[in-house]
Amino acid sequence: MKKDEIVEVKIKKSEINFVVWIIPVIALLIGGWMIYRYYAKLGPEVVIYFKNSGGLEPKQSFVKFRDVKVGVVERIEILKQKEGVAVYARMNKDVTPFLNEKARFWIVKPEIAIGKVRGLDALVSGSYIQMASEVGGKKKVEFQGLDEAPLDIVLQEGRNFWLKSSSSYTLTPGLPVYFKDLEVGSIKKVELDKSGEFVNIYIFVKKPYDSFINSSTKFWNIRGVDINLAANGINLNIGTLSQLLIGGVEFFTPVAKLREKIDLHHPLWLYPSKESALHKKLGVSQTDYRNFLLRFNKGIGYLQKGAPVKFRGFEIGSVKDIKASVKGGEIDSEVIASIDVAAFKKTSKEGIEPFEEAVKNGLKARLEQSNILTKTLFVNLVFDKKPGALHQIDTNLYLLPTLPVEQNSLIVQIQSLLTKLEKLPIERSINAFSNLLEKNSEPLRQTLLSLHRSSDAVTKLLDANETKALPKELHILLKDLQHTLKSYETLAKSYSNNSLFKKQLTKTLEDIDRASKALRKVLLKLDKKPNALIFGD
Incomplete structure (x- = not known):
């Protein structure tokens, strides 16, 4: 071959090796399928308004419904128009039918109380949003979160009950409820009543123990040590070690089958001690305390706050406040007494009408001496020949007619006898x-x-x-x-x-x-x- 001779180049078509592209294509298809499945499962994005984040973390905290993770928190924003935060959560598609006006959300976070640990699962996984709902109702994507779990949400068989009391007795949610020294439930919520007069305590009692609660059931606060001075000496009752350290609520039902059943809309009274709960009571219904204003023009010098209000030997109330002033040489006084009007009821569904009827028939308040040595007084409800009228002053305050102070003490009677002698x-x-x-x-x-x-x-x-x-x-x-x-x-x-x-x-x-x-x-x-x-x- 000569040096200047040009060799003709032969061009050949390259062969495509499809085997090399099989793996990337398969990976692409799988990735696309996974992306499709991911977005196919995604439901709508919802926004839930809370007072604070409650320990929620974006991309980490979940939304749970029936103990199943059905959503994830995507972001949290601080509200500018009002206090609180907006939590945006992406929900799964299968819970879309439950995102309606019946849906409720609240934050579950670990809480450690005396004798009780709540939100134990949140202690490991962190705070999460609990959802409760049912199918039906108008669709929604914006919700107002709750501060705590609603009372009608029952995660196990049983019933909720509503107790009323004059004090909280330092009871807190999570403390146990006992029946015959068996732990049968727990306290769910403790809050002040809107009127400011009482404390509302909500409890949950497990099945089958809830069937023992009816209109005759008596609840009392467990104080651990209960000392009572009785006529036969001093009675000292000491509970179990857990009751002594923790406390709680206990109940007893004297008539298990004969009285009407009750629900969350009918409150029961929580007494401060077992002795006061099982003390003789007038009337067939539960306690129903109302406030009454009593006006006296003399004789209240020995009347003290906390003095009993009695009716024919039964203690049905107590004196809450005493105000006295001097007018024209006389002492005018106003006494606020809390009286259990249930003593005059025949059924638990009646209100103050039976007590008002008794006032129309002459029921009035009078101061009487309870101790000849200390001259202490109490308020006694007696019937007078002249009819009276009950006047409502405020929402829970009524004006009760009164009688002049009657000197009917033992000393006065003896003095009268000696005068005759x-x-x-x-x-x-x-x-x-x-x-x-x-x-x-x-x-x-x-x-x-x-x-x-x-x-x-x-x-x-x-x-x-x-x-x-x-x-x-x-x-x-x-x-x-x-x-x-x-x-x-x-x-x-x-x-x-x-x-x-x-x-x-x-x-x-x-x-x-x-x-x-x-x-x-x-x-x-x-x-x-x-x-x-x-x-x-």
Whole structure:
């Protein structure tokens, strides 16, 4: 080949190796399928408004529904128009039918309380959003989050109940509910009533123990140690160690089958102790306390806050507040008392109408003395002949008619008796009786002599043989006459001037006079110093 000779280049078509592209194509198809499946499963994006984020983290926190993860938090924004945050969450497509007006959301975060740990799963995975809903209703994508789980959400079989109390007794959500020393539920929520008068406590009781709760059930706060001063001594009740350290609520149902069932809309009363819960109660329904204004113009100096309100021996309320002022030399006072109007109800569904009917029939309030030594007072509800009227002053405040203070204490009754005794002419009666005996001593002597002679004559007559021959009936009659004459003779002798009868009668009258004077001095001392019997002069 010559150097200048050009070699012709032969061009050949390159062969495509499809085997090399199989793997990338398959990977692309799989990736596309996964992307499709991902977006196919995605449901709508929802926004939930909370007061704060509650520990939620974007791309990490989940939305759970029936313990299944059905969404993820994508972002959290701070609201500019109002306080709070907006949590945006991408939901799964299969929960779309549940995103309606019935859906509710709240944040679950770990909480450690005495004797109870809530949100244990959140302790490991972090805070998450819990969802509750059901199919039906108008579709929604914006929701207002709740501060806590709603009471009607029951994750296990059982029922919720509503308790009312005058105090929270430091109860907190999560504390146990006991029945016969068995833990049968827990406290769900504790909040102040809108009226500010009571505390609402919501509890959950598991099945089958919820069936033992009805209108006769009594609830009380567990204090661990319950000391009660009774007539037979001091009663000391100590609960279990867990009850002593933790506390909680306990209940007892005296009539398990006879009373009507109740639900979350009918509150039950929570008593401060077991002793007060099981104390005798007037009425068939649950406790229903109302506030009443009582006006008195005198006699409240010994009335204290917390003094009982009674009706025919039953304690149905207490004094909550006392206000007094001086007007024109007189003391005008206003007493606020909390009274259980359920004492006058026949069924648990009635309101204040039965109590109002009792006021129309003359029911009124009166101050009475409960202790003769301390002079402490209490409010007693009594019926008066004159009818009254109940006036409503505020939402939960009524004006109850009152009666003047009645001095009906034991000391006053004794003083009245002694006054009557002092008015008796004892000394004059003794003198008159003595004069009577002295003036009539001679007639009495003559009478005694005549009676003695007559008796002897009858005796001789009975001893005579002629008398014995008389008919039997006449003989018996003469014996009766003899017995009667001797009886009159004995009686006449007993009324003589120096007889035992006169001496005993005179001594008795003198003792009565001395005792009345001595007792009068004691009563005067007690009136000035009521505790003189305990501490002396």
